[in-house]
Amino acid sequence: MSSSSSQIEVDSDTSDYDYETSFNSSTASLTSSINEYIFGADGRRYHAYFGPEKNLLPTDEIEQDRLDMYHEIMLQLRSELHQSPLAEPHNILDVGTGTGIWAIDMADKYPMAQVIGIDLTPIQPKWVPPNCKFEVDDAEREWTFKPDYFDFIHARTVSHSIGDWPKLLSQAYICCKPGGFVELLEFEMATFCDDGTMADDNPMKVFFDLLAKALAKIGRPGVTTASLRKNLEDAGFVDINVIQTKQPIGAWPKNKRMKQIGVMTMVNGETAFNAYGYQSFTRILGMGHDEAEKICKDAVEAMSNRNYHLYFMNDVAYGRKPREDEC
Template identity: 45%
Template structure:
C-alpha cells in the first residue's frame, strides 16, 4: 500500500501554535546543551522533547486592550491566501491559490444556505439517516469536501467518541464546532496526507462536478480507510430525467439540463460518471460494494407523501441554487453572457414551478468495505 507523500499538507482553518521542531534523539544526548534551531531551543531528555521559545517575553503596552483594528490585522494576514476569494458576476468563489481546479460553485452565504437546504433534502430522502454504512463505534471519520460542514457536525454529535475531520477548498465552516470535530483546508484531488489505514469511515457527498479523477479519489480513500472500514458516496448523476413525457424537448428547463451537463463535461468533471463508481471502487480494492439508486423529484409532483415532501424541499433548493449552478459553467464553457443567462433562468424557474412537469435526478448511494487483509 502506498504511503501518501506529504506534498501539500492541509492548511488548518483556525490558527494553531507553531509546531515544535523535534530533533532526533541521536543528535543530542541528555547532557547536550540546548540546540538552536530556527529560533527555538530544543532539548532532548531521553525520549521527551522539550521546546522552549526564548523570544516569548511580554511587551509593555500603554493601552490595556487590543483595538479592533489590531485584531482585524491578524485576521487579514491569516486569511491572506486561502481566503483570497475570487468575485465573478456578483458571486464569491474559492481562492485560486488553493488549487488549479475550477470548482464551479460559489462559496458565499447564498450558496452555503443552499448546501444546508440540500443537506435537509438528502437526510429526508434517506429517512433521517446520515449514513448507510454499518458503523460500529467508529473512532475516526473523514468527510471529503465538507462544504458548510453540516454533515460532519451532525456526525460528531451522533458519534461523540469519534473524531471527525472535514476538509474543503474553502474555510467556510463555522468556527465553534463540537470538540471532536476538526476542519481542514485541503485540495482532495492532490495527494492525501492522512496516515494510511487511519479512518474507520470516509464519506463523500455531492462532489460530482468537482472531482476530475474519481478512480484516484477512491484509491486514496481505500488507502486511508482502516482494514474492515467503509467508504460511502452519495452522488447525483445530474441528468434531468422525466418518465412520463411531461418535459417538453423545447422547454427552457430541458435546454438548461443539456447546458448544465455539457458545462460539467466542459470543465473536465462530468456529472454522469456516477454510475461508473462500482467499477472504480472494485479497482481500488473495495469489496461488498452496494449500490442503491434513489429517484430525487425536483418538485412536489409525487403522490407519495414522503416523496412529495422531498420534492418540495428539492424544488426550493434547486430554485435557490439555479444561479449558482449555472453562472460559472454557462459563461466559461458555453460563452453565454450574464443577461442571456438571467433570461433563460427566469424561464427555467417557471418550468420548475410548473405542476405539469415531472422531472427527477438519479441519486446514487454506494457503500463499500475495505477487506481485513489486503
C-alpha cells in the same frame, strides 16, 4: 486627497466591460490567503485560493444556506446520515465538507469518533462539537493522512469538481482502515421523467443538457450508477452497494413525503440553478451573461409547473476495504 468621502473617479471608458478578462486577472493577483475571494458578474462570491476552476460554485452565504438545506433534503430522502453499516467508527473523514453540517451531525451521532472535514474553502462554523475539526485542503492533491486510518470516508455532491476519480479513490483506499467503508452520494447531472412530461425543450432539461456538456468539456463528466460502482471496484473496494433514489423536483408528487421533498428541492433549486449553471455556462461554454442568466431563470420557473413530473436520480454508493484476513 484621498478619503472615503471623496468622489469616486469615473472611468472614461464606457464600452462594455470585459467581465471574463477581469475575472481572470483578479485571480492572477491573489495573495496566499485562504480567505481570498472574488465576485462574479452574477453578484455571487467565489473562493479562489485553489483557483476559480476548482469549485465552480459560489461559496457565499446564499450558497451556504443552500448547502444546509440540501443536507435536510438528503435526510428526508434517506432518513440516515449514511448507508454504510458502521459499527463503532473512531476516525471519519468528510471530503468536500462544505459548511460541515454532515460532519457536525456525524460528530454528534458518534461522540467517541473524531470527525475531520476537508474543503477548498473555510466556510465551516467555528463552534463545533469537540470531536469535529475542519481543514482547508484540496482532495485532488496527494493526501497526507496516515494509511489505514479512517473507519469511514464520505463525500457528497463533489462530482462537479472531481476530474480524477480513480486517483481520489485510490488515496481513499490507502487511508481507509481494512474493514472500513467509503461512501459517495451524488446526483446524476440530468433530469429524469417516467411519464413523458419532459419535452426536449423543457427548461430544466435544457439546463442539465448544457451543464453536462460543460462539465464533460472540462473532464468532470459527473457520475452514473455504473461509474460509481466501477470506480469503487477499480480502487479495490468490495461488497459494493449502489442505492438509487428518485428525488422529485416540485410539488407534483401525490405522496405527502415525496411532495415535501419535491417542494424543498424546488426551494433549493431557486439558487442551485444559478450556482451550478452560471460559471459553467459563461466560463466553460462561453455564453454571455444574459444568456446564462436566462437559462438558469427559465429552469427555476419551470420547477413550479406541476405538469412537469421531473426528478433527480440520487445515488449513494458505498464499498468496504477488504479486511486483512481477506487479502
